[in-house]
Amino acid sequence: MPHRQIAVAVVVGLSFWTISRNRAKSLLRASLVHGNRFLLRFSSRAYRPQDGLMVVFAPHQDDETLGCGGLIALRRYEGWPVHVVFLTDGGGSHLNHPTVSVPAIIDRRRTEARAALAELGMESCAIHFLDEPDGTLASIDADRSSALSDRIADLLGKLQPVEVFLPCNPDASSEHDAAHGIIIQAIHRSGRRSSVWQYPIWSWWNPLRLLHHIFHAQQRVRLPLADFTASKAAAIACYGSQTIPTPPWSESVIPTELLATLQSDAEYFFAYPLPPSHEPLAEI
Numbered sequence: 001m002p003h004r005q006i007a008v009a010v011v012v013g014l015s016f017w018t019i020s021r022n023r024a025k026s027l028l029r030a031s032l033v034h035g036n037r038f039l040l041r042f043s044s045r046a047y048r049p050q051d052g053l054m055v056v057f058a059p060h061q062d063d064e065t066l067g068c069g070g071l072i073a074l075r076r077y078e079g080w081p082v083h084v085v086f087l088t089d090g091g092g093s094h095l096n097h098p099t100v101s102v103p104a105i106i107d108r109r110r111t112e113a114r115a116a117l118a119e120l121g122m123e124s125c126a127i128h129f130l131d132e133p134d135g136t137l138a139s140i141d142a143d144r145s146s147a148l149s150d151r152i153a154d155l156l157g158k159l160q161p162v163e164v165f166l167p168c169n170p171d172a173s174s175e176h177d178a179a180h181g182i183i184i185q186a187i188h189r190s191g192r193r194s195s196v197w198q199y200p201i202w203s204w205w206n207p208l209r210l211l212h213h214i215f216h217a218q219q220r221v222r223l224p225l226a227d228f229t230a231s232k233a234a235a236i237a238c239y240g241s242q243t244i245p246t247p248p249w250s251e252s253v254i255p256t257e258l259l260a261t262l263q264s265d266a267e268y269f270f271a272y273p274l275p276p277s278h279e280p281l282a283e284i
């Protein structure tokens with residue numbers, strides 16, 4: 001066989017092998033996600049919200065809607081105040097894109113966040129942007145981490161929430177895990193004894209991480225979205241920079257399968273005992 005035909009045969013063979021392998025991985029992930037959802041549905045109780053102000057912390061502009069969009073819409077519909085706090089500026093989602101600059105994506109994601117949260121019934125005065133550089137929380141130094149915890153603690157002191165929602169740890173994202181630690185430190189510093197709930201995002205995409213919460217969380221609760229499914233979908237649609245490929249990229253920032261998983265018929269939250277602080281509690 002001439003060399004050229006052998007080369008073509010090798011390329012075609014490798015392509016089929018790669019496609020089959022990716023397809024097999026995708027099918028395996030889908031079945032594990034389905035299994036996790038089944039376990040969660042039958043190991044969780046119905047979530048009963050507490051009367052009063054709620055704060056949702058999000059490392060990036062979209063986490064709050066993907067993880068808690070139905071909950072935010074429900075609480076606003078019932079007339080309770082909800083505040084959303086974004087830790088980072090979101091500037092890391094399009095790094096190395098040939099036409100989208102970091103300042104441009106920061107502006108766009110901020111605009112998208114306001115539009116998404118308006119869909120969920122929130123007012124812009126209840127949205128807080130702390131503007132830490134996106135992608136730096138996992139390597140944040142002690143001084144910056146402490147300063148950020150202080151800013152969050154001040155906010156908690158002013159808002160006095162009865163419930164706080166933050167990304168779960170582990171969440172298969174080093175930035176989410178780092179944000180979790182900084183927020184927990186801030187809760188200690190604020191002296192506030194709010195109920196603390198954790199919501200999954202990337203751990204849906206990494207089923208073994210989600211299993212950790214299914215087996216180890218002290219409480220698992222479930223919020224069926226029911227009437228708020230459409231509000232959540234409308235809010236997610238505002239985040240076009242994350243959900244639609246930005247040419248010449250052919251993939252969206254949030255993988256399509258993960259997006260479908262996060263648009264299911266229920267949201268799930270986990271509670272753990274508050275981990276101990278390594279510093280004295282603030283005066284209440």
Ligand SMILES: [Zn+2]
Pocket residue numbers: 059060063176
């Ligand atoms: Zn995120």
